[in-house]
Amino acid sequence: MSSLLHVDGLSVSYGKAAALANVSLRIEAGDIVAVLGPNGAGKTTLLKALSRALPSQGTIELRGESLQSLPAHEVVGRGICHCPEGRRLFSELTVHKNLMLGAYLRKNAAEVRDDLEFVYHLFPVLREREKQIVSTLSGGQQQMVAIGRALMGHPALLLLDEPSVGIAHRLKAEIFDAIRLIRDKGTAVLMAEQDARSALRIANRVYVLERGKVGREGDAAELSKDDYIRKVYLGVE
Numbered sequence: 451m452s453s454l455l456h457v458d459g460l461s462v463s464y465g466k467a468a469a470l471a472n473v474s475l476r477i478e479a480g481d482i483v484a485v486l487g488p489n490g491a492g493k494t495t496l497l498k499a500l501s502r503a504l505p506s507q508g509t510i511e512l513r514g515e516s517l518q519s520l521p522a523h524e525v526v527g528r529g530i531c532h533c534p535e536g537r538r539l540f541s542e543l544t545v546h547k548n549l550m551l552g553a554y555l556r557k558n559a560a561e562v563r564d565d566l567e568f569v570y571h572l573f574p575v576l577r578e579r580e581k582q583i584v585s586t587l588s589g590g591q592q593q594m595v596a597i598g599r600a601l602m603g604h605p606a607l608l609l610l611d612e613p614s615v616g617i618a619h620r621l622k623a624e625i626f627d628a629i630r631l632i633r634d635k636g637t638a639v640l641m642a643e644q645d646a647r648s649a650l651r652i653a654n655r656v657y658v659l660e661r662g663k664v665g666r667e668g669d670a671a672e673l674s675k676d677d678y679i680r681k682v683y684l685g686v687e
Contacts, residue, residue: 590621
């Protein structure tokens with residue numbers, strides 16, 4: 451049985467500069483996979499390549515079917531939705547309209563309503579503020595809208611780029627709890643994250659990117675005991 455996502459020999463260059471070099475990874479249904487690494491390691495580039503927002507070389511297969519020749523909107527239709535770094539919300543639209551834009555390609559109104567209800571279950575504050583203009587929300591609430599919009603595409607695989615960056619600790623904990631619930635409902639998650647401690651707490655598998663290459667990979671519980679990971683990413687001597 452093939453993996454949900456199979457990536458082999460993925461490479462991306464910006465001009466002559468290599469951002470990713472021969473990256474391989476796999477994601478199974480039911481996974482939360484964390485990608486750790488310093489700034490400039492290639493985490494954002496990886497997620498953009500997987501969602502086809504960036505051209506790349508190598509193999510990207512979802513459920514055994516190649517995505518390499520597809521444009522980004524067709525990748526969404528196949529089951530990969532990307533919540534990008536910086537959120538990229540429509541700042542002058544309401545919470546509800548931003549969420550519904552995530553379901554733009556979908557035809558089944560009843561299923562869309564069910565997914566909207568799930569987003570409001572994950573983030574009750576969004577139901578309370580569904581008619582509020584997004585630019586007036588806090589950073590943490592805007593991140594909830596961004597995650598919710600991606601979920602409205604009903605993905606098999608959700609790509610999250612730095613979901614906890616720049617938000618208050620209380621809301622950060624709420625977002626990581628929501629990621630667990632998203633996985634429990636049947637959506638696999640690939641998460642690029644700088645908060646290694648929180649990521650290791652909820653992930654079952656981890657890839658460490660350094661200078662565009664996979665330096666370490668494995669079970670999250672095991673890697674959290676690795677001396678290098680503890681020193682460099684967890685601040686534990």
